[in-house]
Amino acid sequence: MGIAMDAREWWTVRRQDMSMASMPSPPLNSNQHRAEQYSHDGVKAGAKAATITFIASAIPVLMGARAIPWARANLNYAAQAHIISLVSGAAYFVVADKTILASARKNSFEKLASHVEFPL
Template sequence: MDKNDAHSLSEPSYDQRLAMAKQYSHEGVIAGAKAAVIAGVVTAIPTIASARMLPWARANLNYTAQALIISIVAGAAYFIVADKTVLKSARRNSFH
């Protein structure tokens, strides 16, 4: 086994790295979507309930404001969880 063989065994090829990157990003998308759905539901219930029951919320939170609150929380959850998942996968499989 010469120097080139040892190097090829320890470092993945370009195609392998590309496949791993696609896999990590797919895992991130799936985890982010799950988090966005959960965060959207968890946010929607109290937002809509308070807009129906509380006098201040009834006067100040129209349908657009309610949708904006829910979508911001869901979007933030998606990006935070997707980013953390991709970084965790890359860190787990990186070479030190």
């Protein structure tokens, strides 16, 4: 009975922890909301770039693996998939990072312009 009681107590604590994790978070302030929006925009831009890069890299890799003798001998299906996924993943992270940084830079320049008056 000792093991069953311990297991029941463990599941009770775990269930309480899980219910606490699903509690609503406090409302976001404007900076947090803006940061969340910028990251969401970065994810969307990165996904678009990864999709385009996937298509643009899959066609030459797959055709090259069928037509070029060296590639036919040395690039199995796993290697072809690895090349395509690496290129797509790199495109995703580069574009997402650039989008987020561009949004943050634009936001910081807008704040600077609103706080500082430049003499004419």
